[in-house]
């Protein structure tokens with residue numbers, strides 16, 4: 173059982189209200205408490221009643237950090253396509269500038285943290301599918317559990333207005349204690365059963381792969397990533413908490429993420445980091461080029477060797493390395509990048525993988541880096557602008573947040589963004605799953621089709637459809 177000193181938040185809140193009056197604008201109050209340890213899924217589920225539709229979940233591949241947010245103290249969103257990264261950054265800086273932050277720990281990812289993401293291409297025609305997700309969508313949560321290197325912290329964030337009185341803070345204090353009393357392990361309900369899978373425009377998709385591949389041999393386009401969709405229908409409402417827990421169990425070596433919005437939930441298990449910033453240290457990942465896993469250790473090793481020497485896949489990978497190297501060179505002083513890819517083996521697939529490390533210059537913020545990198549040729553193509561235009565033109569799918577940056581940043585500028593692949597959008601008793609692949613001049617549509625099949629597997633399994 174957990175309880176937190178209640179008088180403290182009221183006193184702090186009154187100071188924040190005084191500051192709001194002085195400044196004539198809202199003021200953020202944020203406080204951090206250390207907890208004895210708490211299961212992240214217990215926390216996520218305990219918010220189901222009060223905060224359904226306003227939750228997020230994040231875990232990195234090494235289980236170094238878990239972030240689970242419940243409720244929205246402040247939402248930053250934008251329907252404007254131009255400067256969307258910059259706009260989010262400016263609004264975030266404004267909130268932090270006046271904020272009162274009570275945090276006596278030096279851990280990253282605690283105190284005010286913004287969690288969310290961007291759509292893949294704000295200039296693509298919108299469809300109903302992603303109506304709940306604007307082109308930029310970020311939450312500053314009301315309550316957030318951080319588990320960092322096995323230590324647990326609870327952050328509480330309140331936006332105090334000029335006209336607020338102590339009753340607001342009393343309400344928060346009561347709500348928080350209620351939440352902490354309700355930490356429970358959820359009763360397992362019968363899982364939803366898959367009744368139908370619709371494969372969206374399979375033949376048309378394969379034709380577009382052939383057409384684009386043909387076009388690539390003439391240049392100047394070198395690579396275009398094309399994606400497709402599966403629509404799944406279940407016999408009842410899907411339990412997103414359970415799907416996240418399944419992903420955690422089944423795809424341990426990946427980032428697990430979820431972002432709810434107005435009843436929908438976008439979630440997935442991606443192996444691909446876009447960029448991580450920890451102080452001035454920058455980490456990025458080149459991931460492109462794929463082959464299946466073997467059924468025996470020997471076959472698996474042989475397939476890995478084949479991938480490491482396959483020209484088509486090496487070229488597909490090389491484009492990503494070149495672009496990331498160039499993009500980071502503008503913001504980093506030192507870049508360390510091995511000259512040959514290695515293998516990343518995950519449950520259903522193996523990839524060519526090149527890790528990148530850099531040292532950021534003073535003025536390079538995490539969102540600036542995200543802007544420079546997105547989309548890398550692993551998700552868009554090369555050259556970047558023309559590839560995205562080609563996708564806009566030929567791809568039937570509305571990608572929404574699929575293949576786009578999703579992640580978090582803390583109030584000290586640390587944070588991490590992953591590329592939201594191996595993902596799906598959960599909508600009541602239905603789900604859309606997305607998968608794509610890098611098309612280069614000698615791509616063959618049948619093998620690209622099979623490759624996307626491998627990439628659907630993690631989500632299909634987590635949904636009980638495999």
Ligand SMILES: C=C(O[C@@H]1C=C(C(=O)O)C=C[C@H]1O)C(=O)O
Pocket residue numbers: 397399444459460461462488523550551575593594606607608609610611627
């Ligand atoms: C586009 C996806 O994956 C990307 C494409 C890859 C490829 O074509 O080899 C490999 C890894 C990812 O960068 C996806 O999973 O949907």
Ligand SMILES: [Mg+2]
Pocket residue numbers: 460461462488609610623
């Ligand atoms: Mg590929």
